Amino acid sequence: xxxxxxxxxxxxxYVGRSLAPxxxxxxxxxxxxxxxxxxxxxxxxxxxxxxxxxxxxAAVRSLLHSQQVVLLSVGAPNSTAYEETYLNTAxxxxxxxxxxPSVQQVIxxxxxxxxxxxxxxxxxETTPVMPLNRKAEVLAETEQVLLSAVHNSLKVxxxxxxxxxxxxxxxxxxxxxxxxxxxxxxxxxxxNWIHIDDIVGAIAFAQQQNLNGIYxxxxxxxxxxxxxxxxxxxxxxxxxxxxxxNQPSARSYNxxxxxxxxxxxGYEFIYPEIQETL
Numbered sequence: 236x237x238x239x240x241x242x243x244x245x246x247x248x249y250v251g252r253s254l255a256p257x258x259x260x261x262x263x264x265x266x267x268x269x270x271x272x273x274x275x276x277x278x279x280x281x282x283x284x285x286x287x288x289x290x291x292x293a294a295v296r297s298l299l300h301s302q303q304v305v306l307l308s309v310g311a312p313n314s315t316a317y318e319e320t321y322l323n324t325a326x327x328x329x330x331x332x333x334x335x336p337s338v339q340q341v342i343x344x345x346x347x348x349x350x351x352x353x354x355x356x357x358x359x360e361t362t363p364v365m366p367l368n369r370k371a372e373v374l375a376e377t378e379q380v381l382l383s384a385v386h387n388s389l390k391v392x393x394x395x396x397x398x399x400x401x402x403x404x405x406x407x408x409x410x411x412x413x414x415x416x417x418x419x420x421x422x423x424x425x426x427n428w429i430h431i432d433d434i435v436g437a438i439a440f441a442q443q444q445n446l447n448g449i450y451x452x453x454x455x456x457x458x459x460x461x462x463x464x465x466x467x468x469x470x471x472x473x474x475x476x477x478x479x480x481n482q483p484s485a486r487s488y489n490x491x492x493x494x495x496x497x498x499x500x501g502y503e504f505i506y507p508e509i510q511e512t513l
Contacts, residue, residue, distance in 0.1 A: 241302045242442075243267065245287070245295075245328065246309035247277055249404065250344055254306065254435045255280040258442075267298065289324030292331065299335035304442055307343045307381070317373040325380040332384050340390045341381060342441050344434070347395045347427055347453060349375045353490035355425050360395075360449045360496050367487045378449070390447035394437060397453035397492065401431030406467050406511055413464060415474035420484030422461025422476075425491040427453040430506040430513065440502045450497045455507035457491045466511040 240262040244251040247266035258264050259282065266281035268274065269288055277284035287294045289309060299305065307328060311320040325343075332338055350358045351365035366372040378393050385391050400406050406428075429452055437452050458466075464476050498504070506513070 240304065241265070242304040242306065243298055243302050244281070244306045244308060245289075245298070245324070246307060247273075247281070247284075248308065248310050249399065250308045250431070250434055250438075251306065252277075252280055253401075253431050254308075254438055257435055257439055262304070265298065265302070289320065290327055292327055295327050296331040296334055299331050299338055301337050302335070303337060303339050305338055305341045306438060307341060314370055317370045321377040322373050322380065325377045329380055329384045332389065336388070338389060340392065340442065340445055340447075341384065342392045342394065342438055342446075343378070343381050344438075344452075345378055345393055345395050346371075346374050347397055347451060347490070347492045348488050349378070349395065350490045350492065351488050353488075355423070355489050355491060357493055358490045359493040360451060371488070382449075385447065390445055392441045392446040393449045394434075394441065394452040395449065395492070396434065397427035397429040399431060399434065400428055400509075401513060404431070405513060406463070406509075407471050407473075410464055410467055411471075411473065413476050414468050416476050418464075418476050418478050419482035420478060420486070421480050422459060422464070422478045424460050424484060424486045424489040425457045426460045426463045426509075427457045427490075427492045428463075428509050429453050430510065432505050436505060437497065437502055440500075444500065446500065450500070451492050451494050452497060453492045453494050454509055455494055455498070455504055456509070458509060460486070463509065463511070466509075470511050 242262045264281040265283045266277040267287040348371045349364040351367045364375045
């Protein structure tokens with residue numbers, strides 16, 4: 236029998252669809268989408284599915300009624316929609332939280348892109364953010380808006396995710412077209428990834444432990460982009476990519492991200508190292 240806990244997945248995309256069945260085992264889950272065409276699918280995964288726009292104050296307030304946990308896991312459809320998708324949704328949510336005393340925790344899936352280019356050096360949650368473009372600035376601002384909502388009876392857990400891979404988002408699907416190509420740069424930038432099973436596991440852990448604050452959610456062992464591509468292409472018998480150091484790298488962030496804080500909290504990673512065939 237389910238506990239008397241209600242949870243909202245605000246933005247039920249790849250992460251939310253993977254999490255909903257897990258949460259549904261112990262909680263009553265409401266999933267949201269901005270597209271009516273996706274309602275039928277979400278109704279098979281959650282107890283309730285509704286269409287909600289992130290900037291709709293009244294709809295978000297209604298959504299939070301009698302809820303205890305909110306996962307904010309939105310994704311921008313393109314680079315020009317970051318502010319509307321992330322920052323404006325966070326502002327709408329925080330305003331609604333002031334009238335929603337039942338909510339005890341907000342969990343947000345952000346990105347390690349807020350660290351910027353650190354020349355491959357290690358970073359952790361105490362490292363100041365250094366966003367290098369407007370998209371990363373929006374992500375950093377979104378974190379601060381959400382964290383501003385923290386008070387004695389409301390926790391906010393920010394998870395800074397690495398690149399996401401897993402079922403349906405296999406690394407070979409993401410990078411396969413680069414096989415045999417010439418890539419700009421040296422490929423020596425750090426590459427931080429996180430498997431969808433660990434995202435689901437860590438979100439469930441964060442909820443169970445009522446975590447508060449910022450946690451990096453990446454694999455334990457970062458590797459270089461060149462090593463990652465070499466491993467993927469070798470595993471699938473594809474031609475290796477080559478690198479042209481005379482061309483500037485297209486990557487705007489380069490840091491080895493530590494997940495030690497999350498491990499210290501007690502989370503055990505399922506895939507601490509990148510699984511190139513998953």
